[in-house]
Amino acid sequence: MKTTKIHFVLLVTFSMLATGLWVQAQNLSRKDLLKPSRPKEITSRTALKRYQWVLVQLSDAQGNTRVSGQKIFFQVDPSLKSLGGNGGCNVFGGDLKATSHVLKIGPLMSTKMYCDEASGLENRFLGILDGEKTYKISGRRLTIRGKKPNTVLVFTAQPRQKN
Numbered sequence: 001m002k003t004t005k006i007h008f009v010l011l012v013t014f015s016m017l018a019t020g021l022w023v024q025a026q027n028l029s030r031k032d033l034l035k036p037s038r039p040k041e042i043t044s045r046t047a048l049k050r051y052q053w054v055l056v057q058l059s060d061a062q063g064n065t066r067v068s069g070q071k072i073f074f075q076v077d078p079s080l081k082s083l084g085g086n087g088g089c090n091v092f093g094g095d096l097k098a099t100s101h102v103l104k105i106g107p108l109m110s111t112k113m114y115c116d117e118a119s120g121l122e123n124r125f126l127g128i129l130d131g132e133k134t135y136k137i138s139g140r141r142l143t144i145r146g147k148k149p150n151t152v153l154v155f156t157a158q159p160r161q162k163n
Contacts, residue, residue, distance in 0.1 A: 045098050047137045049076040051157035052085075059152040060124055072125055075160055087122035089115030094130070103144065106130040128153055 055072040058065045074085030076096060083105065084093035092110035096103065108130045115122070128146045135144045140157035 044100055044135070044137045045080060047157075048098055048142075049078050049080055050160070051075070051140075052160050053142050053155035054158050055125060055153060056156050057152070057154040058121070058125060058128070059150055060128060060146075061148070061150070062124065065121065065124075067121070070121070072122070073155075073158070074129070087126055089113055089119060089122050092126060101134055101136070102132065103135050104132045125153070 052073050052075040055067045058067060070088040072086060072088045074083050074092075076083045076098070080098050081096060082093060083096045084091065086092070087110060090111040090113050092108050094106045094108035096105055098104075108126055110126065128151050129144070131147065133144050133146050135142060137143075142155040142157070144153040144155075145151065146153075
């Protein structure tokens with residue numbers, strides 16, 4: 001008698017489990033079953049606002065400059081509508097429109113302090129950054145290409161600063 005009750009309970013339990021799995025399988029389409037699941041990709045726009053971008057290299061008509069010793073950076077507002085940063089001497093900010101590969105920055109505004117050696121590099125940096133350009137994020141590296149030939153800014157990602 002006890003064995004019959006145990007068999008009955010097991011039969012009911014397995015029947016309920018099988019019915020639940022059958023109903024769940026009916027809710028999935030054939031395409032869903034065949035589609036491989038992938039981790040969510042981080043888009044360029046998401047990465048733009050996730051980090052503070054520190055300048056490591058600048059190329060323009062005046063040449064190729066590796067940047068060290070000065071912290072020239074920007075970070076994008078989480079709304080993706082503006083950006084702000086430090087050009088090495090002055091703080092700056094401006095409007096931003098970002099698509100998956102194009103940035104429209106500006107007009108840029110900045111403070112007007114004079115810093116002897118930093119001013120030349122800062123002016124070159126802000127000149128390239130202002131306006132429309134293409135960008136690409138690869139890992140923790142951001143490359144911005146200006147419209148003029150050989151105008152390139154290369155940044156590395158750092159943790160965001162709290163405002």
